[in-house]
Structure formats: C-alpha cells, structure tokens
Amino acid sequence: xxxxxxxxxxxxxxxxxxxxxxxxxxxxxxxxxxxxxxxxxxxxxxxxxxxxxxxxxxxxxxxxxxxxxxxxxxxxxxxxxxxxxxxxxxx
Amino acid sequence: xxxxxxxxxxxxxxxxxxxxxxxxxxxxxxxxxxxxxxxxxxxxxxxxxxxxxxxxxxxxxxxxxxxxxxxxxxxxxxxxxxxxxxxxxxxxxxxxxxxxxxxxxxxxxxxxxxxxxxxxxxxxxxxxxxxxxxxxxxxxxxxxxxxxxxxxxxxxxxxxxxxxxxxxxxxxxxxxxxxxxxxxxxxxxxxxxxxxxxxxxxxxxxxxxxxxxxxxxxxxxxxxxxxxxxxxxxxxxxxxxxxxxxxxxxxxxxxxxxxxxxxxxxxxxxxxxxxxxxxxxxxxxxxxxxxxxxxxxxxxxxxxxxxxxxxxxxxxxxxxxxxxxxxxxxxxxxxxxxxxxxxxxxxxxxxxxxx
Numbered sequence: 001x002x003x004x005x006x007x008x009x010x011x012x013x014x015x016x017x018x019x020x021x022x023x024x025x026x027x028x029x030x031x032x033x034x035x036x037x038x039x040x041x042x043x044x045x046x047x048x049x050x051x052x053x054x055x056x057x058x059x060x061x062x063x064x065x066x067x068x069x070x071x072x073x074x075x076x077x078x079x080x081x082x083x084x085x086x087x088x089x090x091x
Numbered sequence: 092x093x094x095x096x097x098x099x100x101x102x103x104x105x106x107x108x109x110x111x112x113x114x115x116x117x118x119x120x121x122x123x124x125x126x127x128x129x130x131x132x133x134x135x136x137x138x139x140x141x142x143x144x145x146x147x148x149x150x151x152x153x154x155x156x157x158x159x160x161x162x163x164x165x166x167x168x169x170x171x172x173x174x175x176x177x178x179x180x181x182x183x184x185x186x187x188x189x190x191x192x193x194x195x196x197x198x199x200x201x202x203x204x205x206x207x208x209x210x211x212x213x214x215x216x217x218x219x220x221x222x223x224x225x226x227x228x229x230x231x232x233x234x235x236x237x238x239x240x241x242x243x244x245x246x247x248x249x250x251x252x253x254x255x256x257x258x259x260x261x262x263x264x265x266x267x268x269x270x271x272x273x274x275x276x277x278x279x280x281x282x283x284x285x286x287x288x289x290x291x292x293x294x295x296x297x298x299x300x301x302x303x304x305x306x307x308x309x310x311x312x313x314x315x316x317x318x319x320x321x322x323x324x325x326x327x328x329x330x331x332x333x334x335x336x337x338x339x340x341x342x343x344x345x346x347x348x349x350x351x352x353x354x355x356x357x358x359x360x361x362x363x364x365x366x367x368x369x370x371x372x373x374x375x376x377x378x379x380x381x382x383x384x385x386x387x388x389x390x391x392x393x394x395x396x397x398x399x400x401x402x403x404x405x406x407x408x409x410x411x412x413x414x415x416x417x418x419x420x421x422x423x424x425x426x427x428x429x430x431x432x433x434x435x436x437x438x439x440x441x442x443x444x445x446x
Contacts, residue, residue, distance in 0.1 A: 010303060057410060060318050 015079050022069050022076055035062050207265035207328060209255040217260055218267060222339045223369070225376040232383060234259045261380065265328065268335020272301055275338045275430070278345055286354065301338075304426050308334045315418065319411055323383075333377060337423060340369030341430045357431055370427050377419040 030036040195201065221228055234254045256264040279297050283289045312330050348362035357366060 007299065057318055060320065064314075064317065 012083070015076070015083060018068075018072050018076055019080065021065065022073060024069070026066075030065075035065065203326070203328060204265070206255055207263070207332065209257050210264050210266045211257045214256050214260065214264070215267060218256075218264070219339060221260065222267075222336050222376055223343065223372050225372055225379065228379075231261055231379045233261045263329050263332035263336075263380070265332050265335070268332055268338065271338035271342060272335060275301065275342050275345075278342055282345065282349060285349075301430065304429060305331065305334050308422070308426060311422065312418070315414055319407070319414060321411070333380060336376065337373050337427055338430070340373045341427055344369050344427075344431045366427070366431060370424055373427065374419045374423050377423065378415065381415060381419065 024030055026036055236252050236254060253259070253262055256262045256266075276294065276297050280289065280294055283293055309327065309330055312334075313327075316325070344357060344362070344366045347365050348357045348359075351365075352359055352361050356362065
C-alpha cells in the first residue's frame with residue numbers, strides 16, 4: 001500500500017465492496033428478496049406490458065445491481081489476484 | 092532589407108575593465124546585434140526573435156555560430172541557417188501545441204471550463220456572502236439566454252445557454268470551490284503546525300481526503316440521478332461546483348473556532364455552534380440551488396422546458412423531494428463533519444507525548 005499515494009486503503013475498500021456485490025447468488029438470494037431479474041420479467045407478464053417498468057426506483061436499482069455484477073465480474077478477478085499476490089509477497 | 096549598424100561606425104565605447112566571458116553562450120539573448128567595430132570580444136547573439144529558447148534547434152545554433160563571423164554585418168536574420176532554425180522551431184512548437192490541444196480536448200472540454208472561470212470580483216464577494224447567508228436571497232433560478240435558430244415556417248428554437256457567472260449570481264462557478272479547497276488544505280496544515288503536529292505527509296493526506304470526499308459525493312449524486320430517473324441534463328462540472336461550496340463553510344468553521352476558543356479545536360461548544368450554523372447555511376443554499384436540477388422545471392413557458400413535457404406521478408415527486416432534502420442536509424452533515432474534525436492543542440500534544 002506504500003506506493004499508491006494514499007489510495008491504497010481506498011482501493012481495498014472499493015474492491016471489497018464490489019466483491020460483496022458480485023458474490024450475491026442470483027437465484028438463491030436475490031430472487032428470494034425480490035431483486036432478481038426474472039422477478040421483473042414475471043411482473044411484466046401480469047400487467048400485459050411494461051407500464052412503469054423503467055421508471056420505478058426498484059426496477060432501476062435491480063438493473064443497476066445486475067449490470068454492476070455483470071460488468072465487474074472479470075476485472076474483479078484480476079484485481080483480486082493482484083491484491084492477493086501483493087499481500088503474500090510484501091506482507 | 093539592410094539594417095544600418097546601430098550606433099554610427101565612428102562611435103567608440105569607453106574602455107571597460109571588467110572581465111568579459113570568453114565562452115560561447117548557448118542561451119539566446121534578447122539583445123540587438125552587436126556593433127560591427129568593437130575592440131573587445133562580446134558573446135555572440137543567438138536571438139531568433141523567439142522568447143522561448145526551445146531545445147530542438149541544435150543545428151540552427153551550430154549554423155549561427157559558424158556564420159557569425161561572416162554574416163553579422165548584414166543583420167543575423169538574413170543568415171539562411173538562422174532562418175532554417177527559426178522555421179524548424181516554429182513548426183515544432185506548433186506541432187506540440189496542436190498535439191496537446193487534441194489530447195486535452197478528448198478528456199476535458201476546455202471551453203466549458205472557461206465558462207466556469209468567467210468570474211468577476213463582485214461576483215466572488217456576493218457569492219461568498221450568499222453561501223454563508225442564504226436566507227434572504229430571493230430569485231434562485233439561473234438566467235438563460237435564448238438563441239433563435241430561425242428556420243422558415245417552424246417555431247423558433249430556444250437553446251438554453253446559461254449566463255456566465257459574471258452576469259448571473261445564481262450560476263455555479265469553479266473558481267470559488269477550487270480556491271476554497273486549496274485554502275482549506277493550507278489552513279489545515281497551518282493549524283496542525285500551530286499545535287505542533289505537523290508532518291509533511293499530512294499535506295498529501297488532507298488533499299487525498301478532500302478529493303475523495305468530492306468524488307464520493309459526485310458518485311452518490313450520479314447514482315441518485317439515475318435511480319430517480321431525472322432527465323435534466325445537468326453537467327458533472329455543475330454538480331462538482333456545488334459540491335465544492337461546502338469548503339467555504341468548513342474554512343469558516345475551522346478558522347473561527349480556532350480564533351474564538353484559543354486553539355482548542357472544533358470539539359467544544361463554540362466549535363459545534365459555528366459548525367451547525369455553517370452546515371445549515373450550506374444545506375439551505377444547496378437545497379435552493381439544486382431545486383432546478385432535481386425537480387422538474389416549473390416554469391409555464393413550454394419552450395423553455397427542453398421537451399420533457401410529462402406529468403409525474405406524485406410518488407415520484409415525493410421521492411425526488413425527499414432525496415434532495417436528504418442530500419442537502421444529511422449527506423452534507425457527514426461530509427462537513429468529516430472535513431472539520433480538529434482536536435484541541437492539549438489533546439494532540441498529549442497524544443504525541445504518549446505515543
């Protein structure tokens with residue numbers, strides 16, 4: 001953490017938080033609490049068309065979380081490997 | 092064009108006895124060409140008429156020194172080597188400037204930044220007073236100029252261009268936030284020096300803390316704008332400017348509590364009272380100013396609305412109002428508290444003595 005101009009702690013915090021979001025299981029957890037993507041699709045069928053779908057806070061939050069997970073999956077692997085190597089080699 | 096030698100050739104300068112440098116100087120001197128009949132040796136003139144002595148003109152300089160003995164009578168600008176050097180220098184500088192401009196314009200739009208720094212003295216003074224005392228200010232809307240893009244047969248189109256800060260008190264600027272950020276950093280280090288806890292690393296850590304607070308705030312704002320489906324195009328620089336106004340309140344808190352408590356920091360009655368006042372002022376200022384960003388435009392002129400002519404559900408209006416209130420008050424409380432924590436002298440000296 002020495003050479004990062006004091007951003008080291010910040011990088012650690014952000015990587016840990018992104019890890020926490022990325023490891024949430026889609027079907028075992030998010031669907032249970034109504035935040036899964038399939039839950040939104042099922043609501044649509046009931047109404048006969050997306051009525052206020054892209055505008056309610058909950059649907060946008062669900063979209064945001066799932067897109068964060070999808071986008072940061074691969075870079076998180078690289079970041080985690082880097083941090084693990086850093087910690088092992090340099091204590 | 093022939094230039095006549097500068098004093099008439101019969102003039103003789105008086106004999107001078109101070110040592111004259113005999114080496115050939117590589118630095119371009121901005122002096123007129125030397126006199127043709129001089130008994131002493133003077134350093135040769137390398138001026139290309141170019142105030143920036145730029146390095147990539149090596150062969151031009153070499154040519155100058157070689158041709159100095161023969162050509163200087165006619166004026167050194169007629170020397171072909173000097174002119175070639177001049178051309179190379181000119182094209183090098185223009186290429187460099189063009190390259191930088193291209194690359195810079197990809198990341199930062201310079202013309203938009205110029206709008207934010209277009210301030211005047213009276214604007215700065217009135218805006219500072221407004222941030223600290225926003226209670227009685229009456230119209231909070233930014234004024235806009237309307238440009239007619241007149242097509243034949245269709246209604247004139249209004250493009251919303253906001254007036255620069257020089258003409259409009261309600262317009263956000265970047266001058267005050269940047270200045271107050273730097274002042275906050277310097278003030279914090281001065282206070283740390285007064286109470287004897289100064290280390291050179293705290294400069295960097297205070298800077299990093301401030302910038303992280305701002306970036307975090309912008310992230311939260313962006314997320315809130317997305318989640319609440321707010322379609323006003325509010326630029327990121329606007330929001331950054333509004334986020335930077337809190338440093339004015341933090342500076343006032345730090346300074347006044349230091350002066351009035353005789354160095355006991357901000358963790359006492361006076362410090363908390365000043366902090367609560369500046370926090371209230373800042374939050375009220377933000378609440379009024381950001382109303383046009385987060386809530387729909389309530390003007391009756393449909394041409395000014397920019398096309399978003401829809402009626403919102405009541406729950407959405409409430410959600411937006413609550414989130415604006417939460418941002419202006421609660422979030423700022425956290426941020427300003429984080430920035431204005433200072434221990435008193437006794438506590439920090441004791442802490443150092445025990446460590």
